[in-house]
Amino acid sequence: MPNENAWSVITAPTSKSLILGVDFPAAGRREAGFEDLAEKMGPAWAGHGFLQTTPPPVRLADRPAGDYYTDFWLRDGDWDAYEVVAVLGYCVGGVYAGEIAERLAQRQGTAPKVILFDAQVTDLQLLESEIHKMIGLAGPVFTADEAEHARKRAAEIVGTPSIGLLDAAVEIVGLYREMASIAFQRIGLAEARRDEVVRLFESYMTWLSAASQIDPSRAWGGSLSITSSDYAELERGGAATVVNATKSLGRRIELEIGHVDLLRDPSTVRTLLDSAEF
The missing domain is CATH 3.40.50.1820 (Alpha/Beta hydrolase fold, catalytic domain)
Structure with missing residues (x-):
């Protein structure tokens, strides 16, 4: 096998x-x-x-x-x-x-x-869309201001002049961790579980980034x-x-x-x- x-x-x-x-x-x-x-x-x-x-x-x-x-x-x-x-x-x-x-x-x-x-x-907009997906799945966990902050920050990341896809993916993962920290603290889940979820997301971002090559x-x-x-x-x-x-x-x-x-x-x-x- x-x-x-x-x-x-x-x-x-x-x-x-x-x-x-x-x-x-x-x-x-x-x-x-x-x-x-x-x-x-x-x-x-x-x-x-x-x-x-x-x-x-x-x-x-x-x-x-x-x-x-x-x-x-x-x-x-x-x-x-x-x-x-x-x-x-x-x-x-x-x-x-x-x-x-x-x-x-x-x-x-x-x-x-x-x-x-x-x-x-894969392109930069696909990476950005994953933050939008996270916000949508989280529903009312985020306030309107928090959700808007995440959307704007994701757009800023992928809109950075000359940014490479891998560099953008690193920043998108950082934003994802920031938002996951808010969500997990708010609903009372352990940091260890948050870290597990973020690692999975990073693995997916790595998969997407490598495919672009x-x-x-x-x-x-x-x-x-x-x-x-x-x-x-x-x-x-x-x-x-x-x-x-x-x-x-x-x-x-x-x-x-x-x-x-x-x-x-x-x-x-x-x-x-x-x-x-x-």
């Missing part, structure tokens, strides 16, 4: 065939994940093992290059004993999925299918891309993380599903059964 420190097993392989899912899984998130998709696919994928990426233990201060993640996922394990037939990528995970598929094509001699779900690329356009050109109604709305609104991604996508199938449910909706399952044989 591939390195168990780099991959979690969604479905144990019963043959030499593997499907890989590239995502940043986090407990308690609202969005469906690859575990939901595997459950919905049921017997259709029963002949394949299904593995999902585990983020490496790396910090923003380490300033990892994009290929650091791919090296971590592919460097150890008995890859020669398996054939990867498909690499699936969710959101920014699609960037890494493309690079993984290209490396595996060279290694195993056959190219895995690349299947993307609401594929995005990868050009996925070649791998994405031959991909199957499945997109949600929310994704289409972001595209119409000119969101750069989506607009820039769509320039490189291969065959695209748009579904009338919200982003949150994309990996668990029956119409996604039908689309995969009809359009993604392997």
Whole structure:
């Protein structure tokens, strides 16, 4: 088996065939994940093992290059004993999925299918949006003035002339810690729990920042891309993380599903059964 420190097993392989899912899984998130998709696919994928990426233990201060993640996922394990037939990528995970598929094509001699779900690329505005998301999830925990301060500070960070994406991510994490400290103190949760949440957020910011150093356009050109109604709305609104991604996508199938449910909706399952044989 591939390195168990780099991959979690969604479905144990019963043959030499593997499907890989590239995502940043986090407990308690609202969005469906690859575990939901595997459950919905049921017997259709029963002949394949299904593995999902585990983020490496790396910090923003380490300033990892994009290929650091791919090296971590592919460097150890008995890859020669398996054939990867498909690499699936969710959101920014699609960037890494493309690079993984290209490396595996060279290694195993056959190219895995690349299947993307609401594929995005990273930019400064994506980092800023994570602060807006935090404020929205916190609800009434923050006062109106505190929420406005956080939004303004996030905009100032990403609007700093010539700021690099990694430097912006460091400052966004600092702002996140500041706001988390207010929230956790207000609702009476321990600092240790706050630190755990901030470390997870930093890990996610590191994942996003490193992905910005990868050009996925070649791998994405031959991909199957499945997109949600929310994704289409972001595209119409000119969101750069989506607009820039769509320039490189291969065959695209748009579904009338919200982003949150994309990996668990029956119409996604039908689309995969009809359009993604392997």
